[in-house]
Amino acid sequence: MITRKPLLSLTVVLLVLSSTFSLAEQHTIEMKNRGEDGNMVFEPGYLKVQPGDTIQFLATDPTHNSVSDTVPEDAESWSGAIDEEITVTLSKEGVYVYKCAPHLKMNMTGIIQVGEPTNYGEAQASVEKLTDVSATNEDRLRGYFRQVPIP
Structure with a gap:
């Protein structure tokens, strides 16, 4: 015989687990x-995201790539090939600075803030x-x- 108390506990655990996994979002950077x-x-x-979110870099135009700088x-760094769409999941809080290697002289760069800016100075x-x-x-x-808040 199943009592209501264990069934209720199991339901609560399943709801918590399902909401934890569904919180991660996917973002796109062109x-x-x-x-x-x-x-x-x-x-x-x-772009400001939460830990565990996924970023997809889309090769909208040719001859670009996405390479982490800091x-x-x-945290894991990444290095996409030219014309490669790359997807990264950012788990660690902090500021991620990235670039397009062929167009660095044109300052083709970007910033992703994940949660709190724990590595602001770096x-x-x-x-x-x-x-x-x-x-x-x-x-x-x-x-x-300048959009990253000073800790």
Whole structure:
């Protein structure tokens, strides 16, 4: 005979587990020759997500890739090939700074904030380093980074 108490407990556990797994979201970032922020851009250039969310980089236009430049400690980096759509799941909180290697001089860069900006200082140094090597769009990455709250 099944009593109501164990059945209720089992139902609660199943609801909690199903809601935990359904919280992760999938986001899309397009790699474009032209977008709202000018030429050679990731769109959106700044994205705030939660730990466990998945990001899909779409090769909307040719000759782009997505390569992580700075990631939080113990987080996985990524490096997509030219014209490759790549999907990454970001589990660690912090700021992820990424670039398109062929178009770095044009400051084709972006920022993903996952939860709290735990590596703010390291990300800020990365923003400055990448901006220093750009020949155009010098304020683009700094503008994205200004959306990250100072901890």
